[in-house]
Amino acid sequence: MSTMTTLTRGVYRENPIFVIMLGLCPALAVSTQVVNALGMGAGVIFVLVCSNAFVSLLKDFIPEKVRIPAYIVIIASFVTVVDLSMQAFAPALSRNLGVFVQLIVVNCVILGRAEAFAAKNTVGSSVLDGIGMGLGFTLALVVIALIREVLGNGTITVFPVGGFDGTFVIPGLSEQPVRIMSLAAGALLVMGYLKGLLNVIEDVRARARSAATRSATRDGGRA
C-alpha cells in the first residue's frame, strides 16, 4: 500500500464517522459549534497519532494476552496530556467540551486503529494512518457542526482572532433559526440524513464505474 493511500484512506473511503461508524458519541455531542468540532478534532488527532506511534513501537514487547489493556493505558496517558493542556491553555474550549475530552479515551476510532493498523505496521505508516483517520474524523465533525450551527443558530463560530470575535452571523437564519438542529434530536437527524446522502453518492459512483467498464452485472444499491 502506498504512503499516499495510507494517509488519504481515512479521509473519505474509510472515514471513521460516516463509513466505519466509530466514535459517534463525541461526534454528535460536541458538534453544536464549529469551534468545538475543531477543538475535539485537534485533540483526537494528537491522541490518535501518538497512540498509533507508541503501539507500533511497542508491538513486539506487549504480550498478546494483555494487549488491549496495554493499548488503553497508552491511549489514556495521551488523553490526560490533552485534557490537562486544554484546561491550561484553552479553558473556554475545555468547559464547552466538558466530559468529552476525557471520553476521547473510549473513542472506538483510537482503539480500533491501534488494534487494526498500528499493531501490524511500521511506526511511519502508523503515524500517517493516525493523521489520515484523525483528519477524516475532524472533517466529519466539522461538516456535522457546520450544518447544525448554521441551521440551528444561524452562526458559524470559529477561533477569535484579534478584533474579530470569532462568530460569523448569517442574516435571516440567525433571527429565526431551526432551534431543533442544535439540540440532541437534531444531531441524530442530521447524522441519519447525511448517511443517506452518502449512500446516494456511493450508488451514483458505483453506477458510473460499472457503466464505464460496461460491466453486465449491475448491483442497484446496497441492501
Next chain:
Amino acid sequence: MTYIGIIITFVFINNIILNQFLGLCPFIGVSRNVESAVGMGFAVTFVMSLASLTTWMIHNVVLIPLGIEFLQTITFILVIAGLVQLVEMVIQKISPPLYKALGIYLPLITTNCAVLGIALIAVRNEYGAIESFVAGFAAGVGFLLAILLMSTLREKLDTEWVPKYLRGTPIAFITGGLMALAFMAFDVALLRNLIG
C-alpha cells in the same frame, strides 16, 4: 427525595443516549432485535451501577488523599475494563445463548462511553457514594429504556417500506432523532412539579 430526583434526571431528562449521546455505538449496533437489546441493556445497567460506585471509591479513597487526581482517566478506564471482564465471565457461565447473542459487543462495553461517562459525570457533580451508585443505576435504566424502545421500533421497521437509500443505519439514526424529540417533553420543569 434527592435519589428520586437523580433517578428521574438520568432516566428521562438527561437520558444517557437520547440527550447526552453516550453509548451510541451499541444503541445503533445491538438494537436490531429485542432480545439482544435487552441483554445489552441489562449488562450495561449492571456494569454502570458497579462502575459508578467503584470509581467513586477509587476517586475518594485513593486519588484524592494521594493528590493524584490527574490519573483519573487512566484508573477509571482500567477499573471499568476489569469490571467488564468480570461481567463477561459471569454471563458466559450463566447464559451461553445470551453470550453468543451479544457477540463482540460485550467486550466493547469497555469502550462504551456511557460507562466511563457516567462515572466522570458523578465525580463532576460531586455526588456521594450512594448518589453515584443511584446515578449509575438510573443511567443504566435509561439506556435499557432507550435501546428497548429502539429495538422494538426497528423490528417494526423491518416489515415497513423504507426509501432505498435510508435503509439500515440512516433510518435508525432518524428514528433515534424522533425519539430524542419525544424525550424533550421531559425537562427540569417536570422534575420541579413532581417533587417540588
